[in-house]
Amino acid sequence: MAVMHGAAVTRPRVSPGAEATRERLYAALRLVSPLAVLLVWETASRAGVVNRLFLPPPSVIVSVGVASLVHGTLAADILVSTRRLVAGFLLGTALGIGAAAAMARGRTAKLFLDWLITLVYPIPKVAILPLLLIWLGTGDLTRVVIIATGAFFPVAINTYAGVRTIDPVLVRAARNLGASPRQMLRHVVFPAALPGLYAGVVIGAGLSLILLVYAEMTAASSGVGYFTYTAATMFETEKSFAGVFTLAVLGWLWHRLIVTVQAWHCPWTRRA
């Protein structure tokens, strides 16, 4: 009973002191549990309880990771991956905004793009990679384009949804006040589309990262995805784990970057 959670009101009545002690215990557990996992992992691996080939000790993973970073290819791979990610993401976002603008302006464009999105959107983007490899070759262009598809669809769909929510009163007011098309776009349409745009950008940034890793694992000879996958196929487990860890950090930083830009550019869309 004492450990039950549910909601604040359901907690059994106890003295405030005991309550505070329990809160402190939970906070301590939050800190300790990841460390405990690492400790058990380290010990089990060193003692041979689990095969080191499959689960090397975290300390060894860290030292191999640092060695790869300093002496090996990892630092260069991170740079290459970042460049591909940023290029693909920016390309996809720009095209997505363009598509949304076209859909918002012209009826014909809307009809065509609607169909294109209906037809292509349900296809897992990973499956478009084989086609791109045949069409565009095995160079960086293919990787950038596949990463761009990850950003394109969420950005196009969400930005267009944002444009459609514009208050018609604002549009009429701006027109009555003599706004030029350019002013209309800048002061009415763009601010209204911004929350939708960023909703799409956040999703698209995540998908871009997935597609980056994926493209590097299947069709590249550099990048963190390549580093991680090749290490696994060579049974260099420590290197592979270090690669996975690098990808996790990269993913976290990428997400923080996007959310920070969003918070700076349009603070009112920031989620709690």
Next chain:
Amino acid sequence: MRARVIAVLPLLVLAAAWELAGRLDDSGLLPPLSLVLVSLVRSVATGVAVSHVAATLWKTAVSFVLGTVAGVAVGLAIGWFRVVASCLEPLVYFTYALPRVALIPLFVLWLGLGNRAVVALASVAVFYLVLINTVSGVRQIDPLLIRAARNLGADHLQMLVKVLLPAAAVPVFAAVRLAVGQALITVVSGEIVIGESGLGYWIWNARYRMDVRDVFVNLIFLGLLGVVITRLAHVFETMTTRWRHGAVEGVWP
């Protein structure tokens, strides 16, 4: 009627443009739509498509079930027991930022190339999605219901069966649609990298053969499968959670 014609017109124009471009192209990089459709019919007739679709569906189903069961179980524990939440939540947050495909190398190490690693990968993807929705479901339970059940003398099992599961069912069922899509995508991704069967394996194989027609046939199958599966899940969702709506939004790579 006229509106409907106008709505379908772009589709016909796109199809005609594809056909024409394909006929004009002699590099073999863009086969005309008609030839793609011929390949599609042939692949169904010879049973190649059927076996690959079946393999992908089977793996999708297994990973969906495994991931959902584990996700609901762990989600209930995290949502209900503070101790479990304190221990597991930091781990969940640490691992959540990791793109799921990045786990492929590890599963290759542990399970080898092939179906087992693919199913494990997709199960993990489903697991996280269901886990998060289950936790939020349990935490959103009306405290009044819990107090009422407790005052009426409900024991742990009754609390689980009569209060927790029905309350968590709403977001979990709503997550099913997203989870099914996630399972399919992850299975196909896995098949492309390390598969031995299924649509992902087939499309990658077609790529090596430079068989653009087969690649397109595969894309059509994948699109259809995605639409059919998410529609079915949507019907299931509206049937089971008619009284409430809304899941934590997921993504479709």
